[in-house]
Amino acid sequence: MDKLTSASLNSWLRFKHLQLLVNLEQSRNMHTAARQMNLSQPAASKMLRDLESYFGFSIFERQPRAMVTTDLGKAVVRHAERLLNEAQRLVDDVQVLREGGYGHLVIGAIPAAAPEILPAAIAALKQRRPRLSVSIDEQSSDRLLLELEYKRLDLVIGRLTHVSQHNLFDFEPLLEEPLRVVARRDHPLSGVDDVALDGLSGWPWILHPLTSPMRGVFEEALADAGIPSPANTIETTSTQSILQLLLASDMLAILPRSVLRRPLASGQYITLPITVGKPLDYYGIITRKHEPLSPAAAELIDELRQQVQMAFVQ
Structure with missing residues (x-):
């Protein structure tokens, strides 16, 4: 196609095209993607060829064992998934409204x-x-x-x-949001006034994943102090899991102040007298x-x- 315009896209593109793209990226297999749509493999292959002809570039690279999304194809598939999710929300909202x-x-x-x-x-x-x-x-x-x-x-x-x-x-x-180091009430560090960050890194920790802002603040504070990251860790984003693990162990965790209001009020947890890093943005x-x-x-x-x-x- 010489020139891609929204008008031509609106008149030509169908939701089945979008579904094929998403299914192909997820399965990386034409046979599987076709089966998921109740299509024959030749029909699905033709649909993909039509799509690539329309856009003017390859959306998937055909490799011996898999179909791999090209760089340009990733942009197309990303928008396809958004549009399908929006369509599903439309169906859900209309169904809810029809049911009162x-x-x-x-x-x-x-x-x-x-x-x-x-x-x-x-x-x-x-x-x-x-x-x-x-x-x-x-x-x-x-x-x-x-x-x-x-x-x-x-x-x-x-x-x-x-x-x-x-x-x-x-x-x-x-x-x-300020961060606090939290432990169970009868933790060995309970009542210790002189708590240093280098002394805490040797304890087991429950931490958010490395990609989270909270973990980033923690790791930055350790790096600034020249302290290695804890070796004994559990990663989770579940606050409830963190609190239960704290009660059952000598592990430490770092959590936002607002999350700790009710746990601290229960008397089951303590915060240690130390500031770790800057407040979260x-x-x-x-x-x-x-x-x-x-x-x-x-x-x-x-x-x-x-x-x-x-x-x-x-």
Whole structure:
């Protein structure tokens, strides 16, 4: 094709084309991708040839044992997956509305936001929209932003993890989050006043994955002090798993202050008298750039702002 335009794309491209691209990238096998779509392999192969002819470049490289997405093909497949996810959301929302509901809101949240600020905002929203369906996905920011980019989430309460993400997302800061080292109440370090970072690296740790901002702050603090990273670690983003592992062991963890409010109030945990690294950058509301919000998402954002003003800003 000589010139690719949105008008020609709209008139030619079909959702079955998008599904084939996504299936091919996931399976890397034409036979498997065709079977998933109830197509013959020759029909699926012709569909791919038509797509590549239309775009004017190879989307997949045919290798002896697999079909590998080309660099240009990755961009096409990425958009195909976004469009399919958007179509699925349309189906889900219409189905909910037909059954008498009031839509579906899917929220991503980092652990720091999940214990207090987000539940309070959702509870207030549900008072006004009792039949609104709400789902919460709690993960680290890097994983949530990928879900947001691919339109599996409506918004994220988290942090941008790379400067280039400002091109994809709008960010409204909410709170800066200090980090604390936490252990069970009767940990051997309980009551020790002189706690040094170099003495802590030899203990077993429960940490977020290396790609998370929280882990980045921890590793940066160790590097600045010339201290090696702990060798005995467990990685998880689950706050509940971290708290349960702390109770069952002599492990240490680093968690945001807001996550620890209720665990510390229970009397089962302590924080050690040491500051590790700088506070995490402000976490906030992240939405896709240049894309309108649903009424429910806009109302939730208003509630989040109010919760911050009432409960956290001192």
